[in-house]
Amino acid sequence: MSTLNKVADVVPELLIGAAVDVVVRGSDSFIGDVLGVESRYAQLGWLAAINVVVWIIESASEYAAGVLWRGLAQGIEHDLRVEAYDHAQHLDLGWHETRPQGTTLATLNDDVNQLERLLDVGFPAILQTVLNVVLVGAVFAVASWQLTLYAFLPIPLIVIGSLVFQRRLEPLYDDVRERVADLSGALSANLSGIATIKSFTAEDRERDRIAGFSIAYRQANLTAIRSSAAFVPLVRMAILAGFTCTLLLGGWQTLDGDLELGLYSVLVFMTQRLLWPLTDVAEVLDLYQRGRASTVRILALLAVPVAVPAGTARLDKPVGGRVELRGVRAGYADGPDVLHGIDMVIPAGETHAIVGSTGAGKSSLLRLVLRFDDPRSGEVLLDGTDVRELDWDSLRGSVGYVAQDIYLFSGSIADNIAYGRPDASQADIEAAAEAAAIADFVASLPEGYGTWVGERGVTLSGGQRQRIALARALLRDPALLVLDEATSAVDNETEAAIQSSLRRAGERCTTLVVAHRLSTVRHPHRIWVLDAGRVIEAGTHDELVAQRGSYAALWAVQTGEATA
Numbered sequence: 001m002s003t004l005n006k007v008a009d010v011v012p013e014l015l016i017g018a019a020v021d022v023v024v025r026g027s028d029s030f031i032g033d034v035l036g037v038e039s040r041y042a043q044l045g046w047l048a049a050i051n052v053v054v055w056i057i058e059s060a061s062e063y064a065a066g067v068l069w070r071g072l073a074q075g076i077e078h079d080l081r082v083e084a085y086d087h088a089q090h091l092d093l094g095w096h097e098t099r100p101q102g103t104t105l106a107t108l109n110d111d112v113n114q115l116e117r118l119l120d121v122g123f124p125a126i127l128q129t130v131l132n133v134v135l136v137g138a139v140f141a142v143a144s145w146q147l148t149l150y151a152f153l154p155i156p157l158i159v160i161g162s163l164v165f166q167r168r169l170e171p172l173y174d175d176v177r178e179r180v181a182d183l184s185g186a187l188s189a190n191l192s193g194i195a196t197i198k199s200f201t202a203e204d205r206e207r208d209r210i211a212g213f214s215i216a217y218r219q220a221n222l223t224a225i226r227s228s229a230a231f232v233p234l235v236r237m238a239i240l241a242g243f244t245c246t247l248l249l250g251g252w253q254t255l256d257g258d259l260e261l262g263l264y265s266v267l268v269f270m271t272q273r274l275l276w277p278l279t280d281v282a283e284v285l286d287l288y289q290r291g292r293a294s295t296v297r298i299l300a301l302l303a304v305p306v307a308v309p310a311g312t313a314r315l316d317k318p319v320g321g322r323v324e325l326r327g328v329r330a331g332y333a334d335g336p337d338v339l340h341g342i343d344m345v346i347p348a349g350e351t352h353a354i355v356g357s358t359g360a361g362k363s364s365l366l367r368l369v370l371r372f373d374d375p376r377s378g379e380v381l382l383d384g385t386d387v388r389e390l391d392w393d394s395l396r397g398s399v400g401y402v403a404q405d406i407y408l409f410s411g412s413i414a415d416n417i418a419y420g421r422p423d424a425s426q427a428d429i430e431a432a433a434e435a436a437a438i439a440d441f442v443a444s445l446p447e448g449y450g451t452w453v454g455e456r457g458v459t460l461s462g463g464q465r466q467r468i469a470l471a472r473a474l475l476r477d478p479a480l481l482v483l484d485e486a487t488s489a490v491d492n493e494t495e496a497a498i499q500s501s502l503r504r505a506g507e508r509c510t511t512l513v514v515a516h517r518l519s520t521v522r523h524p525h526r527i528w529v530l531d532a533g534r535v536i537e538a539g540t541h542d543e544l545v546a547q548r549g550s551y552a553a554l555w556a557v558q559t560g561e562a563t564a
C-alpha cells in the first residue's frame, strides 16, 4: 500500500508536465500522441480525469497503509510486551530481588511503547523515501543524466551525515532510556513505600529526589534532541545545493533549447519531490535511535538466562510430600554461604518446625524447598527426587506456600482464596476459609466472599491477610504445606484456632513451619533449631526442653520462666 501510495503521489507531478506540454506543443504533445486525441481541450480533460483517479488511489492507499502499519506496530509491540513479560516472570526470584521493580517495568512498558513511532512512522517513511528516490531518479534519468547528477548530489552528503549523526546520537539515547528506568524505578519504589514516606513526613524530600531523577531525564532528552535537531538544517543546506543546480542549469538548458519546457517544469517539481522528503531522514534517524535504545534494553531482558530452569521429571500422584536436604550449602549472588551443610529429613505426613534467631537462614531454607533458588552444593529432594529434576507442576504444584510477605491480588476475597485453583467451588473456598479461621470475618462483611480486596490486600489487616493467604494455600490441598511466619500477625486466640485446623489439615499433608513464636510450633513431630546457617539442635519439643540447650533457653524466655 505504501508503494502504491508513493507511485500515486509522484504521478500528479508528471501530469503537470504533461499539461504544460499540451499547452506548449498542442496536438504534438506527449499525451496527444499516447491517447490519439487532437483537441487540446480534450487532452486537458483526459489529464484532469486521470488526475482524479490517481488522487483517489493515493488517498485510499494512504488510509490503508496507515491502518496496516499501525496494526503491524501494535501487533509487534503486543508480541514483544507479552514475550518479555513472560520471560521476566520465568526468571529466578534472585534476579527480580536484585533489580529495582520499576526498571523492569520501564522495559516492559516504556521501552516497548517507545517502538510505536519507529514502527508506524519511521519504517513507512524509510520505505517511502527509498521509493521516492528510485521513482524520481528514474524520471530524471530518462530526462537528462546531467540533471540527475545535480539533483542527486545531496543524497550521498545526507547519507554520510546520517552515519555521523547516528554515531553521535547512539550513546545519547542510551542515556535517555537509562534515565527513564531510574525515574520509573524511583517512582514505583516510592509508591510502594508511601506509608513510610508519610510517617516520616518525607514528602518534600521525596518530591525533590524524584525531581532530581526527572531533571536528569529531561536533561538527557534535551541533549539528545539538540544533537538530533542539528541534523535538519544540515540536510536542508544539502538540498538547497541540489535544488539550485537543477533550477539554474535546467533553466539554462531549456533556454538553449536542449530541454523541453514541459520536462523542465517536471524536473523542477521533481527536485522538490526528491529532496524535501529527505528532511524526514533526520526525523527517522531520531526515531530509529530512540527505538534502537529501547530495543537493546528489551532484547537484553530477553537474553537474561533462566538461572533456575524447570526439570522434566514428574512425581507419581499422589505426592507424599517427603522432604530431604542432603549437605545443602546455599547463599545469595556472590555473598557468603548463609546455609552451611544442612542435613534434614521430613517424612511424609509429619509436621516439622524450623526455629532460630533472626537471620539464621530459615526463610532461605524454605526458598530452596520451593526452588526459588538452587543450593550451591548438596541436594534438596521431594519424594526422593532432586527438585532440580522436577517440572514445576510436580514441585510447586504439590506445595502450598504462605510467605512472610503476603501478596494478595486486586480482586474479591473468593478470587484470592481460589487463586491456586481457579475452578474451586464456593463450598471448597468456604471450607478453606474455615480452616484458616477467616470464615467468620468474611461472613461479617456486607459483601462476604465478593468483597473487593485492593492491590496487595491493603484493605485488610495484617492478620486477615495472613489468614486469607493460608486459606489460599490450603485450598490447593497440597502434599506439602510450607508456612513462613504464617501466623505472626494474628492474636493468640486466632492462632490457637488456626493451629487446630492446621493439625487437621496436617493429617493429610507434610507441613514445614517457620515461626518465631514457639507456641506456634509446640506440637510438631520434630523441631529443627537453626543458628547462623547450621542445625544446632533437633528433636520434639519435650526432648529439646529436656536438653536445656538453646531451644530450652528460648522457650523459657518466651513463656516468661526466664528473662533474656
Ligand SMILES: Nc1ncnc2c1ncn2[C@@H]1O[C@H](COP(=O)(O)OP(=O)(O)OP(=O)(O)O)[C@@H](O)[C@H]1O
Binding pocket: 097, 332, 335, 338, 356, 357, 358, 359, 360, 361, 362, 363, 364, 365
Ligand atoms: N534475597 C537475599 N539476598 C541476599 N541475602 C539474603 C537474601 N535473603 C536473605 N539474605 C541473607 O541470608 C541470611 C539468612 O536470611 P533468612 O531470611 O533466611 O533468615 P531467617 O532466619 O528467615 O530470618 P528472619 O527470622 O528474620 O526471617 C541473612 O543474613 C540475610 O541477610
